[in-house]
Amino acid sequence: MILTTGGAGFIGSNFVLDWLAGCDEPVLNLDKLSYAGNLHNLASLGGDPRHVFVQGDIGDAALVRRLLDAHRPRAVLNFAAESHVDRSIHGPQDFIQTNIVGTFHLLEAVRAYWSGLAPAEKAAFRFLHVSTDEVYGSLGLDEPAFSETSRYEPNSPYSASKAASDHLVRAWHHTYGLPVLTTNCSNNYGPWHFPEKLIPLCIHNALAGKPLPLYGDGRQRRDWLYVGDHCAAIRRVLEAGRLGEVYNVGGCNEKTNLEVVTTLCDILDALRPRPDGRSYRTQIAFVADRPGHDRRYAVDAGKIGRELGWRPAETFESGLRKTVRWYLDHPDWVENVTSGAYREWVGKQYGA
Known part of the structure; x- marks a missing residue:
């Protein structure tokens, strides 16, 4: 068995679904079900004995100690995090609590469990920490x-809290010998993505006839990674990564935010044309930039390619088309997650 934390969130739930589609090793899934954690993501696993969910x-x-002692996992994969820069600017305390303090408590519980394993189990155990390219700052x-x-x-409360968690993971390896692995990924996109992030927000707004908000001039650059490719990279790092090492995971798809949204509009124009025949590009709206907005992120994923043989399978265009098609095919999921508190948040963030 493996234990995933944050396995009802965007990347975590994609990983759980991907893992169980490819093997029969059970997953113990711990998630506190905050605004971004959604059990509907895992509805297809209902009644599947390979998936054990704990809120x-x-x-x-x-x-955490009780779960480790009861289920005896061979690995812990830490997806749990507060992860949205805008939310960290408005309310940094939750990010400090989850990403730093929470990671500390998780590491201590895992260390105690790992220390008590038999020698062979101890040698085989892994703690994989999923992090972000934003810890490196702006390019x-x-x-x-x-x-x-x-x-x-x-440069943001979010990235600072994730940087701190990375340092804790590194320190627990060097001080205590905990067998850790760390991945730092670029911007993910794909199914089950909570629609406060750029791509799902713009898909949702486009179909609702609302503005597609772009910060500043829209020329901030990011590397985009399809979530299915990210899941494959994590599996490979867990399988063969060198202990204590960090692996950058990127999609080799560096785009400006404006390029992302115009490409998305073109795909929607083809798959779900507007009734009036106009392009969704007409809904693009530039809004005031957010404080301290990093201009560019990009990661060199050469190390994971050289050492572990991983490379992304999707181009940006193929991954984005799959993503748009998924949202078009799952309107009930979108409606469920975009009610109530989500609408209040979007109004606060983009209302001006």
């Missing part, structure tokens, strides 16, 4: 992409 917080050390337009040895220079 709870990684900061609840007693709960100039002509600078080379971030590597695993790039200096940490986080």
Whole structure:
């Protein structure tokens, strides 16, 4: 068995579904079901004995210890995180609590469990920490992409909290010998993505006839990684990654936010034309930039390619078309997650 934390969120739920589609090894799934955690993502696993779900917080050390002792997982994969920059600007405390304090409590519970394993089980055990390229800060337009040895220079409360969690994971390896692996990924997109992030927000707004908000001039650059490719990378790192190492995971698809949204509009124009015959591009609206907005992120994923043989299977265009098609085919899921508190948040963030 493996234990995933945050396995009802966007990346976590995609990983759980992907894992169980490819093997029969059970998953113990711990998630506190905050605004971004959604059991509907895992509805297809209802009644499947390979999936054991527990609602709870990684900061609840007693709960984590009980789960580890009862289920005896061979690996822990930490997807649990507060992850939205805008929310971290408005309310950084939750990010400090989950990403830093929660990671500390999780590491301590896992260390105690790992220390008590038999020698063979102890040697085989892994703790895989899923992190972000945002810990490296912002790149100039002509600078080379971030590597695993790039200096940490986080610029938002979110990225600072994730940088701190990365440092804790590293320290628990070097101080206590905990067998850790860390991945730092670029911007993910794909199915089950909570629609406050750029791509699902714009799909949702486009179909509702609402503006497609772009911060500033829309020329912030990001590397885009299809979530299915990310899941494959995590599986490979868990299988063969070198202990204590960091692996950058990128999609090799660097685009401006404006390019992302115009491409998305073109796909929607083809798959779900507007009744008036006009392009969805006419709904693009530039809004005031957010404070401290990083201009460019890009990661060099050469290390994971050289050492582990992983490369993304999707181009940006093929992955985005799959993503748009998924949202068109799942209107009930979108309606369920975009009610109530979500609408209040979007109104607060983009209402002006």
